[in-house]
Amino acid sequence: MLAAGGALEPFWALYAVHNQPHVLELLREYKVGELSPEEAAPAPAAAQDPFAGDPPRHPGLRVNSQKPFNAEPPAELLGESFLTPNELFFTRNHLPVPAVDPGTYRLRVEGPGGRGVSLSLAELRSRFPKHEVTATLQCAGNRRAEMSRVRPVKGLAWDIGAISTARWGGARLRDVLLHAGFGQEREGEWHVCFEGLDVDAGGAPYGASIPYGRAVSPAAEVLLAYEMNGQELPRDHGFPLRVVVPGVVGARSVKWLGRVAVSPAESPSHWQRNDYKGFSPCVDWDTVDFTAAPAIQELPVQSAITQPRPGAAVPAGELTVKGYAWSGGGREVVRVDVSLDGGRTWRVARLLGERPVPGRAWAWALWEVTAPVAAGAELEIVCKAVDGSYNVQPDSVAPIWNLRGVLSNAWHRVRVTVTH
């Protein structure tokens, strides 16, 4: 529809995720014929690869989609460091990476009456105290591959690595909003909307929003971040400025931030209204009603095993199992249970690192457990976490299956063989 009256190629090139055999198969039915070479229009400049300007990436990443770029670190590396190195941090891009000139960049902060301010990077750095938060970001689609094995879903086949942790530095969104004249209290369901500088072929930006109360809460620590692990934001992670909403699904931490808008309703963006929502397993694409479910904000309690990997052969003796656990809304991980027999018996894992402040546990917990294992055994290793509200992960995937494959947080299961 966006291409009506014009060339389809720019759209085809942008949504390159459609370049798949089963899509070409579907389209075959609609083939009318082929243009003779002399009738074909010259390829417009816009039909050139819109992703040609994307930055180089670390070769160790597991790539789920090249255009737009979506990739996760290998699980073994993910569990090795509390702060994920920038070049290994999972990347979830919806569109081409925009090229932003930091010298001319301005952030617009606006309200419904047209009032607002515009801020340069230098102003964002100098006018507001720099605030640092160690926060884990997780994609709603993390662990989607496990859900696809129950029944196909729409979305990229993320393994367990669409989650990473960094130390973010920047201005508090609260401070910027107060500077722009927005106060503490808003009645009703006001949101703060974010627009990225990444745009689709029709010029529409990536967008998302969070409730106003969270945006202005000192305790929620929402950042407009210009630093990631002590470095300038990498281009894949939002250079020169991104939102970081601790405890909330990654989709709301808008990258390449161009505009902040205080609004009486949530963002009209496709990704806010018609995506990133959870549904019952009984809902399919014929019956789904996107107005019937709330946009995902806080995520449920999650954990996964990063070591050993599925199918591994592990030596008899002492087996060390490692993994991560995290929950949304700042709820701390209070316990991780690990089973080596598919969930019949359990041990309590050791949580590594410092215990966070309850209610502000924005970062994951890494954990490990060591247990004797006998040669020849076939183990089904399982982990499940408990958060500060004593919420737990569900036992199995099928009852939480949903057509978009989001919110995949059942017990993580890894089968291994013990060698002699």
Place this chain on the structure above:
Amino acid sequence: MLAAGGALEPFWALYAVHNQPHVLELLREYKVGELSPEEAAPAPAAAQDPFAGDPPRHPGLRVNSQKPFNAEPPAELLGESFLTPNELFFTRNHLPVPAVDPGTYRLRVEGPGGRGVSLSLAELRSRFPKHEVTATLQCAGNRRAEMSRVRPVKGLAWDIGAISTARWGGARLRDVLLHAGFGQEREGEWHVCFEGLDVDAGGAPYGASIPYGRAVSPAAEVLLAYEMNGQELPRDHGFPLRVVVPGVVGARSVKWLGRVAVSPAESPSHWQRNDYKGFSPCVDWDTVDFTAAPAIQELPVQSAITQPRPGAAVPAGELTVKGYAWSGGGREVVRVDVSLDGGRTWRVARLLGERPVPGRAWAWALWEVTAPVAAGAELEIVCKAVDGSYNVQPDSVAPIWNLRGVLSNAWHRVRVTVTH
């Protein structure tokens, strides 16, 4: 130990829950002999029934313990009204109901340096604006009976009725704390501690505490309530004044409130430090370490079927299934899935009543679903709820089993037979 050097009878009479055949069986081993009648001391006055002053109760309640009184409404009645009538509201008493003279009653509000105030009921009513909140209270042990069927646990065998909802009216705890000179900010892990006027045989009151941040948060709406559904608090529910902490386990909503104390640590009470905590299924009474788990505050997402009842014979045709769903921390119930085939297929239930403000959903949602059922069928009806953080209930009970039988929130299952 409390009775050392004195008479055991007052303690035996108070902890009347010990009056059970298996306890008497255990004690038989330790029998030394019997006093001859002339050696027996006259029964002291304190050995008289300490529960003799308890109020009369509604005969429809299902009584789990008479002394102290612990009772729940029948499930069929529970699901019939959004506000639970006062006389049917579940009652969880730890000790005898104290007789409080409202004319001489004073609430003490104190801090660590000895500063504080004392307030009469008239002052609580006149000096602070009356605030009303519709909130559900749930006992940590709700649905413990299901957990006991996996393996025995210590605690009263609550069915699904240790949960009820009322419209509470009173002074905001926040307002009273500000009046007493306590400010907005506290570093570290400060708590606000509550002591009841109900005391054990050694004179120690029931006690519990909540984090300082929740106590002073306007959004958390913690009340010092003197009204319940528009009436004076009933004696069983804390007359003349009780705490109501919305979104938090009932154990912190201390009844017959005598003292509020701002403290750098949580309440030293047995019920805060050595009870009402969750543990792994691998922890037993020989290995439990009560310092290793946080005191339960916010509860996880919960739901149960109130109609039909287990074992019922229901007529063929249209079956209506009804129930409740609730989550802690003000997280609204966003969906309830119901299955008639043990969890293989699902339908989405209709949520009744008005939708709450997200994040301040203190009251449960009642729900219902209607489906055709064929004569002769054996149905396993299952429900599971999803909250605003997209947390879900676990599939089964065994993996969340814990030695105290708390936090029992697996899918609720009810088997019925369809008649002709």
